[in-house]
Structures are given as structure tokens and as C-alpha cells.
Amino acid sequence: MAESATQGKQTHGFQTEVKQLLQLMIHSLYSNKEIFLRELISNAADASDKLRFEALSNNDLYEGDGNLRVRVSFDEEKNTITIDDNGIGMTQEEAAEHLGTIAKSGTADFFQNLSGDNAKDSQLIGQFGVGFYSAFIVAKKVVVRSRKAGADASAGVEWTSEGEGDFTLETITKENRGTEITLFLSEEEKEFANDWKLREIIKKYSDHISTPVEMWKNEIPESEGEDGEKIAAIPGEWEVINKADALWTLDKSELEDKDYQEFYKHISHDFDDPMTWAHNKVEGKSEYTSLLYIPKKAPFDLWNRDKQRGLKLYVQRVFIMDDAEQFMPTYLRFVKGLVDSNDLPLNVSREILQDNKITQTLRKGCTSRVLKMLDRMGKNDKENYQVFWDEFGQVLKEGPAEDMVNKEAIAKLLRFASTHTDNATQSVGFADYVERMKEGQDKIYYIVADSYEAAKNNPSLEIFRKKGIEVVLMFDRIDEWLLSHLNDFDGKSLVSVTRGDLDLGDLDDEETKKAQEDADKTFESSVARMKEVLSADVKDVKVSHRLTDSPACIVTDSSDMSSQMIEMMKQMGQPVPDVKPVFEVNMEHALVKHIDQVQDEEQYKQWVEVLLDQATLAERGTMTDPGSFIKRMNDLMLSLTK
Known part of the structure; x- marks a missing residue:
């Protein structure tokens, strides 16, 4: 094939990311090095696909040759392998761009995710799509000769690199369109410059790509049969190695x-x-x-x-x-x-x-x-x-908001942790939960928190543990968003254990309900006293019927936005409403009984504020003014020593 360097060689430095990727591949993919041929044949097949598409509107791009194929050849003496296609080809600018830079969004994330563990990193490299650069796993030098379909023969380009810090570009004459890649193999990779080896790899990795992959079949010389008849020589030819069926x-x-x-x-x-x-x-x-x-x-x-x-x-x-x-x-x-x-x-x-x-x-x-x-x-x-x-659960949780038509089908696929399991693994589906529901239960109870630990240890779960009612534990950032678009499953409402008045329906007997009504009346004056202290900080104060071991908790009124949704909106830079929590107090708790007896109004105020701070910390994991909380705690502890 004739060629001439009409503009001289230009040397270019690789993009920094390319240098890093080359080093990673050479070390991380060494045990899987034969994939270089799969990658280069895939690229060549893609080039054929692209030409076929472009030629729909411009048949001249075929240049009189519409039989698209990829050819693989080797030279055992020179220790080279050549992959040649008659696809779309590249201009000099495209060769510099495609073979010298990585123009991918997320490149920085890719390098941040590398661990230094060759096995793990090889998986990441595969996801990133190494393509052409895989040639350097086996080659000490790579030469690419290409011409864009439809361009003049004199508009060819030769790209050369030894996979170190730079590459050269040179304008050449290339009569045929497409791209020819020649790998100068390292001494230790001689096994690949072998007819049987290459055919084996092509059959293994490239059998079902739709573009024919060809290798040269040598001439079979004239011979003599058993009966003395001469058998004519069979000339050498290009032979299709893969099935080439889509x-x-x-x-x-x-x-x-x-x-x-x-x-x-x-x-x-x-x-x-x-x-x-x-x-x-x-x-x-x-x-x-x-x-x-x-x-x-x-x-x-x-x-x-x-x-x-x-x-x-x-x-x-x-x-x-x-x-x-x-x-x-x-x-x-x-x-x-x-x-x-x-x-x-x-x-x-x-x-x-x-x-x-x-x-x-x-x-x-x-x-x-x-x-x-x-x-x-x-x-x-x-x-x-x-x-x-x-791997993909959090992405699937976007589904109910995006795809109302398939909301039910997506809901069946969702998985969460729950109080039924003893770890943070999200393995419980809504169908599993419904199957285990107690007799008389008609709701699916859940809690949303910032972490598994915060959800599992939330005081609002105490009554559910006491009654043996399973609660779904949610702690992914997207969960609150998911629940704003998913209200029920299999006809059962999804109900937060930290919102509004607790209604256990038929799970509470009449005796329990009567006892709760009596408690509300008994502690009416105590609740009013607390409400007066906290009027600026809470929406309401109530006797809690969901707590058994903790002194107090905060819940969100059923008509208000949850604290998790407010936090999510803040992080997105969205304006948020001023939502005050409802403060629930366990009047049977020893600490609350002690506080209720405190006569010093200033000290009483400090105790009630500490209770609210503790409840806020348990629910949200943070508080607005931790300094004041610490001071109040210190003052109260000192008062107990007097």
C-alpha cells in the first residue's frame, strides 16, 4: 500500500488520564490479555456499522465496495498482528481526539474509584470501556493507519505510539478507506502471532457480531490422490472465521x-x-x-x-x-x-x-x-x-415517581431492611411484609431515618416492638422522595410511625383505647404546663401512646412535611417551610415523673427543653443549637449534686 509523509510527523502528548489508563491496563488486565482482540474487532465492527448508517444518505461513501468486513492477519517473523476494516475511517483530527484523549464525562470519578487492587480495578476498567487502548496490553508499539470514507486518498493519517507519554501523527496516502491497526507485540506475547491462537480467540469472543471477521487461508498445493489422480491446487483466500450472524x-x-x-x-x-x-x-x-x-x-x-x-x-x-x-x-x-x-x-x-x-x-x-x-x-x-x-436498588427507587403506569410492578421489586431482620441488608419486600402481617393489621408501617442505626433505635418503634408488629426501616436518601409517590401496596396504606396520631386500628383492643383516653385526661394539666414552656418550639404537646421505654419523642403532624423531606430540599437549595414538630411525652417514665414534680420554674424549663433536645437528636441526628443543650445538661447535673 503506497504512502507518503507529505506534512512530516507531529508529536503530541497523551492526555494525563490516558497515561494513567495505559499503566492501569498493562498491570490490571495482564491475566485477561486476550481481550485486546475482542476490543479491537468490536471497534472495527462499530466502524462498519457507522459507515452502513452514513451510506443510507450518501451511497458514494462505499466507494464501490459495499462488502463490509474486518480482516485479522499476522506476521510470525516480525511478531505483528494487524486488524484491518473497511468501515467509516478517521480524519487526522478524529485520530488525535479518539486515540489521544478520553472525552468522557465521569473520568474523574473513574480514577477516584480505583482501589489499587488489580482484580477490582480491572472490573472498573471494563466498565469504563478501554477499547483501543487494550492494544497496549500485548503490544510495545501500535501503528494506526486510517482514511475517512469519502475523503481523498491523500487525506490518510498514520498514528504511532509506544504507549508511553506521547504519540505521533503523520499525513499519508491511503488508497482504501477504513482503519488498519498493527500491533508490534512484546517478546513475551509471541503466542498471539499464531493462526490457531487468533482463530480460537475470534471464535470465542466475536462469533456473533454481524460483521464478518476474516483470516487468510493459505493455498493448498496440488497433490496426488490414492488412485494416482492429481488433485488440483486450491488457491489461498480470505476466510470468514465467525458466524457473522446478528x-x-x-x-x-x-x-x-x-x-x-x-x-x-x-x-x-x-x-x-x-x-x-x-x-x-x-x-x-x-x-x-x-x-x-x-x-x-x-x-x-x-x-x-x-x-x-x-x-x-x-x-x-x-x-x-x-x-x-x-x-x-x-x-x-x-x-x-x-x-x-x-x-x-x-x-x-x-x-x-x-x-x-x-x-x-x-x-x-x-x-x-x-x-x-x-x-x-x-x-x-x-x-x-x-x-x-x-448494586441498583437506589436507582430502581426512582421508578414510582417517574413511571406511574408501572408503579405497582416496581413496588413489588423494592427491598428494605425491617425490624424482622437483624442487620442493615435491604432484603425485605412489601410482599414479604404483607405475608407476615398480624391478624387485624391493615397497614404497612415504616420509618425513615438518616441511617440504619437511627431507624432501628428510634423511640417511636417501642410500641411496635412490644406488640410484635414489623416495621420497615428506610434510610436511603431517596426513600422520602419515593414515599411521596408511593402511598400503598396491595391495598394496604403505607403509614409512617413518626407521623401524626398513632392509629393501630384493630391491633389495639378496647381496653387499651380506654386506657389511652384516661391517660390523656389524667395528664391534661402536666401537658399544658409543658406546652407553655415550649410554645415557640413545637406545634403541640401530647401524651405519647407509642413510647414504652423512652421519655419523649418528636413526630411530624400528618399534614406537615417530614423532617427528612425538608432536609433533602435544603440540600437541593430549595426553599423549605417552617415546620414545628409535635412533642410526645411518656408520662409513665421515671424521668418525666421527676420533672413533673419540679417546682422551680426555671429548672423545670431546663428539664423540659433537655427532653425536647434529646427527642430531636434521636429523630434527626442533629440539633439546631448543641451548645445550649450541653450547657443545660451541665447545669442540671450540677444541680443534682447540691
Whole structure:
């Protein structure tokens, strides 16, 4: 292939992140080094897909050669491997951008998440999508020669680097469009410059990508048969190594788990197998195929809202776009996969997809498919579902607010801790809770706090423990937001144990209710005295019927915004209402009885304020003025020594 350096070599320094990534890969992925070929073939196949799409509106880009393929060759003497495609190709500017920088949002988060543990870091690197840079796992030098489809032969570019601090760019003449990558293998990696080895890796990792992957089959010389007849020579030729069938177009009965697993790695660049998947062909009013995967691990940038996510979109097997977010709601943004529609036009754009009725049908179908897949896992494979929940549960909790249509289906998938379990693992579903409900119970009781410990030890749980009533413990930041959009499950209302007047319904017998009414009357004057002291700080003071061991607690009036929601809004910079709590006092508690007998009004005031401070601390984990609380405590302790 003719080439000439018409502009001389230009040397460029790698972006700092690229240098870090190269060093990490060389050390972290050493035990999994054969994936370099999978990554480079995937990139070459993507380049073919992109050309096929661009050529829909400009057939001249094919330059008279519409047979798209990837070719893998090697030179044992020179210790090189070459991956050559006739796809879209690159300009010099694109080569500098794609091969010299990492233009990904979340790059900083990626490096912050690295632990120094090679095994763990290799998983992160896989999520990040190392692609081209994986070449340096086995190569001491890499040369890339490329020309953009439709450009002049003289507009080719040669990119060269030894994977250290810099790379060179040079303008060349390249007759054929596409990209050719030559790896100059390290001495210890000679095993890869081998026909059998390369064929084995291609079959293992790239069997079901739709672009043919070819290797040269040597000439078979003329020979003589057993009967003395001459057998004609068979000339050498390029031979397709992979099946080159788009996996999703095949019948499920033709495919094994390993086929789905390797195809997942091809489209996601993840190094790990997926947790589960669903492959479906829909016929009828709308015709489409979906192949949807649930990963094992959450990506490091799961919470990065700027990152584009979505499914790969194909129309009649022609690749249209990556990250088509229109087919999956945001709360399922961890799902990987593709959708292939027979109904959308080949020239469909993101703008057209936005309001297209076919898009809405596909989105509805794909969403339903994922929710059913997760529901099956939750029922039949609790161990794996727990792994899923620990990785993606908080994202799924966004669902009820975003997707009212599927609110019930999402609610079945939610998991929490509860007083039924003895640790912070979120393993209790609402269906589990309902199954264990006591006779006469018609509500699902829950508490929201800042941590598992704060929820588990909240004084408001005391009456529930005494009566053996299970309470759901919620402590994720998003839980309060979730509950503002989820009011019931299976016809049972969700009720906070720290809001409003406690109503246990049929769980309280008539005798208990009568005793509570009597207590309210008996301590009427004591409550009024406390209310006078705290009038500026609380909305009301009441005799508590939910406390058994603690002296006091604060609760939120049923018509007011909860303290957790107020805190969340503050953190978002939103204006918040001035909400005062309701102060509940356990009049049977020894400390409260002591306080009720204090005659010194100033000292009485200090005692009541300390009670409120303690209750606030137990409920919210913080108080507005801890200095005053400490002073009051010190004064009271000193008074007891006199």
C-alpha cells in the first residue's frame, strides 16, 4: 500500500488520564490479555456499522465496495498482528481526539474509584470501556493507519505510539478507506502471532457480531490422490472465521448461554458476564426484537446525569445509533442491550424518535420486559436478586415517581431492611411484609431515618416492638422522595410511625383505647404546663401512646412535611417551610415523673427543653443549637449534686 509523509510527523502528548489508563491496563488486565482482540474487532465492527448508517444518505461513501468486513492477519517473523476494516475511517483530527484523549464525562470519578487492587480495578476498567487502548496490553508499539470514507486518498493519517507519554501523527496516502491497526507485540506475547491462537480467540469472543471477521487461508498445493489422480491446487483466500450472524436475529433455541454472554461483552465492553438477560421477538401490530441485559456491577458513573445512556438501536438490522435513551426510562438506565425495529424508518433521528408512536410502543414493551425479568429473579433466585438490589436498588427507587403506569410492578421489586431482620441488608419486600402481617393489621408501617442505626433505635418503634408488629426501616436518601409517590401496596396504606396520631386500628383492643383516653385526661394539666414552656418550639404537646421505654419523642403532624423531606430540599437549595414538630411525652417514665414534680420554674424549663433536645437528636441526628443543650445538661447535673 503506497504512502507518503507529505506534512512530516507531529508529536503530541497523551492526555494525563490516558497515561494513567495505559499503566492501569498493562498491570490490571495482564491475566485477561486476550481481550485486546475482542476490543479491537468490536471497534472495527462499530466502524462498519457507522459507515452502513452514513451510506443510507450518501451511497458514494462505499466507494464501490459495499462488502463490509474486518480482516485479522499476522506476521510470525516480525511478531505483528494487524486488524484491518473497511468501515467509516478517521480524519487526522478524529485520530488525535479518539486515540489521544478520553472525552468522557465521569473520568474523574473513574480514577477516584480505583482501589489499587488489580482484580477490582480491572472490573472498573471494563466498565469504563478501554477499547483501543487494550492494544497496549500485548503490544510495545501500535501503528494506526486510517482514511475517512469519502475523503481523498491523500487525506490518510498514520498514528504511532509506544504507549508511553506521547504519540505521533503523520499525513499519508491511503488508497482504501477504513482503519488498519498493527500491533508490534512484546517478546513475551509471541503466542498471539499464531493462526490457531487468533482463530480460537475470534471464535470465542466475536462469533456473533454481524460483521464478518476474516483470516487468510493459505493455498493448498496440488497433490496426488490414492488412485494416482492429481488433485488440483486450491488457491489461498480470505476466510470468514465467525458466524457473522446478528445474534439477536437467531432463534433462542440455536443459542447457548455463552453466546449471550460473549455478545453482551461485545456491546457493553464489560469484562464480567451479565447477571441475566431477556431475548424476545414481537410480531403483530409492531414488529421488533429486543435483547436486554442486567449487568452484575453498577458502573462507577451511574449517578452522573450528564452521561448518555440507552439501548443500541437497529432498524431492519442496520445499526442506527448508540445510547438511544428513548427506549428505556431513566430509572432503568443500568440496562444494556439493543432493540431492532422493522417499523421505524432507516433515516430516523433522535428528534424523530422523541415523539414517535412506534418509539412509545417499543419503550413500553422493553420496560415491561425488564420489570418482568427482575420480578422473576426476585421470586426464583433471591440470592442473585440481592446482588442486583445492592448494586441498583437506589436507582430502581426512582421508578414510582417517574413511571406511574408501572408503579405497582416496581413496588413489588423494592427491598428494605425491617425490624424482622437483624442487620442493615435491604432484603425485605412489601410482599414479604404483607405475608407476615398480624391478624387485624391493615397497614404497612415504616420509618425513615438518616441511617440504619437511627431507624432501628428510634423511640417511636417501642410500641411496635412490644406488640410484635414489623416495621420497615428506610434510610436511603431517596426513600422520602419515593414515599411521596408511593402511598400503598396491595391495598394496604403505607403509614409512617413518626407521623401524626398513632392509629393501630384493630391491633389495639378496647381496653387499651380506654386506657389511652384516661391517660390523656389524667395528664391534661402536666401537658399544658409543658406546652407553655415550649410554645415557640413545637406545634403541640401530647401524651405519647407509642413510647414504652423512652421519655419523649418528636413526630411530624400528618399534614406537615417530614423532617427528612425538608432536609433533602435544603440540600437541593430549595426553599423549605417552617415546620414545628409535635412533642410526645411518656408520662409513665421515671424521668418525666421527676420533672413533673419540679417546682422551680426555671429548672423545670431546663428539664423540659433537655427532653425536647434529646427527642430531636434521636429523630434527626442533629440539633439546631448543641451548645445550649450541653450547657443545660451541665447545669442540671450540677444541680443534682447540691
